[in-house]
Amino acid sequence: MTLSTFKSVLFSVLFLAISTTGFALENKESGEDEKFDPKEMILHHVKDAHGFHLWGEGHDAVSIPLPVILWTDNGLTTFMSSAFHHDDSGKEIVSANGGKFVKVHEKIYQLNDDATAVTFDEEHHPTNAVKPLNFSITRNVLMLFVSALLLIVLFVSAARSYAKSKDGVPTGLAGFLEPLVVFVRDEIARPMIGEHKYKKYMPYLLTIFFFIWINNIFGLIPILNGANLSGNIAFTATLAIFTFIITTLSGNANYWKHIFWMPGVPVPMKIFLMPIEIIGMFVKPISLMIRLFANITAGHVIILALMSLIFVFKTVAIAPVSVGFSLFITVIEIIVTAIQAYIFTILSALYFGMATEEAHH
Amino acid sequence: MTITGIAAVGAGLAAIGAGLGIGKIGGSAMEAMARQPEMHGKIQSSALILAAFVEAVALFGVVVAFLQG
């Protein structure tokens, strides 16, 4: 039963992915008379945005506005992203809370007090504006909330169903989710951390595994218009920092001894190893961050680049090739969503295991 | 050649290195699995972890390319 459900879910995700990638591109292309720039298009899809763009271009565009929350010198400033009227070049100036704001390339700038229009240097960076602290509910932040809510609904209802069934046998949703939970416990936590200590880390590992996985999957559904959360370095950096904090806090004497005074090697070697180990301590979370970010972003870039071929060559003849290839990459990406969540979780577990390992020599 | 072009070549070189590394891991894992089919699960998960480590190096290259992009 679970296998067939899984298959049908897989196929519907695939279908959505194929059908809407092309759709999204079509929107982008129409109405643009100037030369099609694939790099611009790809970066626009991979990056974060204020507002959920649905269809149309310029002033005709239809999008879901999202709140903009800024921390300026005058305190908290909030307004809806629709106030910019789909302008992304800094022409539309919004006045709120005594400040003047413009949006350039999905970044919000505050104009200096004496300026009336934004001016740019040759690299297209505004010269007379500063970037306030931006806590806006962007596309990615919205997806972050949606995915967290979905996880809560899924797992809390699954957990409830255990209380209902008298003999503790999983039914329905719990029957589908339980093997995944048991997988995290038996294949990740137990072998990497050890039988006696793994229980303490289970909530973190489970949460991180499902959180990354569901956001990887969301990133693959282009109807969400490239809500590329797990391909955003801020997201992966935050999770990597959590892993780093937990590793550092749970490090025992043995762990610190291995870093500062490696046992079992001659003294010159100990001195030589110490800086390497200290760098290694920080490289571990950095590599976690880069790995997830680059994997997911690279997948998106490849799919979008293959689709761009149609518009670069300006012919329909190339369409079967690029659709075929992007189908192939999408299938691989579906596997990668699970693998990257698994890798992030298992490496976190590995680091926790290293931090809590007892001396055995 | 522009700096972006050089960055692209760098990313390609990093991909070659990672390709070789992951290929070696995959080949050895396959061989090990064929030799000891009962260790299949353990070999597979350690091969995945090792591939992730190798891949990270290539991804550093890709990120440096992004820096120029």
Next chain:
Amino acid sequence: MDLITPGIGLVFWTAVTFLILLFILRKFAWKPILGAVSDREEGIKDALASAEKARLEMQNLQADNERILKEARVERETMLKEAREIKAKMIADAKEEAQAQASKMIEQAQTAIESEKKSAMAELKNHVAGLSVEIAEKVVRDELSNKDKQLKLVETMLGEATLN
């Protein structure tokens, strides 16, 4: 460059959301799910252990039964043997007693016969004596008239008497 500079807003929201998510899921999802799974695993382990125990008990019981059966069989054997022996002895005893009784009775009968015979002989003798006397009287009376005859008779009779 833009792509790999983390935005402070997203970092903030990710941290907040993740911590809340971790807290809620830990309390309302992971604890009950992991609890249910480990409870079930414990249950299965217990059930297997008790099944094994029951199997061992069963085996013990069977062994016990067999032992008791064996003992019972041995006991029956000995009882049967004893009974057989008793039977044989009883038969032998009865035979012996019967023989003794019989021989005793025969003896008694013999003695009785002997005494009867003796008494019968004695009576017969008496009878014969009386009869002889009577006959003698009659003969004497008859013969006494004739002297010769008398003598001859006495002689004959005497001779006969001594022969007897």
